[in-house]
Amino acid sequence: MQFKKILKTLLAITGAMIFFLLAFPTRVQAMHIMEGMLPPSWCINWYVISAPFFIYGLYRLQKIIQSSQKNAKVMLALCGAFVFVLSSLKLPSVTGSCSHPTGVGLGTVMFGPGVMSVIGVIVLLFQALLLAHGGLTTLGANEFSMTIIGPIVGFLVYKLCRRFKVNRSVSIFLCAMLADWSTYITTAFQLAIVFPDPHAGVMAALIKFLGIFAITQIPLAIAEGLLTVIVYNLVISNDLWKETALQ
Template identity: 80%
Template sequence: MDHATKQKLTITSVALSSFSFIAYLLYPTNASAMHIMEGMLPPKWCIFWFAVSTPFFVYGLYRMNKIVKSSTQNAKVMLALCGAFVFVLSSLKMPSVTGSCSHPTGVGLGTVMFGPGVMSVLGVIVLLFQALLLAHGGLTTLGANNFSMTVVGPFVGFAVYKICRAFKVNRSVSLFLCAMLADWSTYVTTSFQLAVVFPDPNGGVLGAAIKFLGIYAVTQIPLAIAEGFLTVIVYNLVISNNLWKEASLG
């Protein structure tokens, strides 16, 4: 068996074992909307979040074009793996706030390997598949969901990872914190997105955001911790099998 074949088999085994492990632990119960469902946001807020997300999407296309055209070993395969990782993890949902749900985001892996920019494009692809094929989420809320999960999450996670590495924190610990905090920051953002539309009668936007955060925390804290550990396992397997170099494109 040649080296290229061994690499392909290793990639496949890493992907299948990781996804099977998650599915076993977090098998979804009832289908519910991904993040914010169709019809939950007024038209003006749908337009606003689309407008805010668009520059990041354009930048992501630029980054993805460079990755596809690069000569970096396994760049395209790893890009596909990161997209599949986001898709599978974000498909594993637990009912939460009415009109939304809790689930892992899976953005930490791609953020560390390719940087945060490309995750916006992967996020749009994943969210479109979710909305059109699985009836999770929606087209009108695509901008809001993309902004929270694959804009805010990756940029927060990337900043955390870079700061940790600058202070010589262990790579696995840095990656764990990146994935976990990227997940949490996604739901902090979602809480405020919902709070602006549905303010509390007494506490206003801030009061509503605190309530949403309290509900999300029940499921999202343990989910994010589990996601952090799994991201470390997958990344270390990829690196240890020489499928990717740590400083290739991130």
């Protein structure tokens, strides 16, 4: 089966990345923003802000599941697994957080940004409950940065590139890479407004957090963009999905 070939390729690449992390272990605090890092008021704020996007994502997910598009459910599962595996590969960064690929670019290109808010919450919830990565109180904040802002930015970049006839692979690469970077810009902002610099305020803290994240996130985002292009091209070339279907 063609899908098995794609799955084997994805598992092989992921296995190599996991081997590297296991061969050179590092002590990690938690994935995303960890439990207890944000004040209760901000936890509630991020839940409220993220709620409309999640509701719209449920609407989009229902449309996709009910559609007659070939392999729609299988591709949803693939995108969810892609997010889960990539976002589980982490490197230590700002205290109480860490750097990792997000994996949202693949689903964003295939389904649009709306559905990623639902897929992302499922992934974040599993990671918080089963892997002790992230947290339940910070779920709204992590959802907003990784599965709302990231996919929206990535989708806009992808559509803009395609409108100007940019090569498909380059467009997907930029989508995945900039979705990743925008996630961490948002995360840095979320931390900066809670932990401002005692002398220079929020902007100084934001610059500090961005500088720390950049060390690991720039190369991680580039690697994620390349992997996303490989997987997407495998899916399209094996006629498992039609380009622009259900976006």
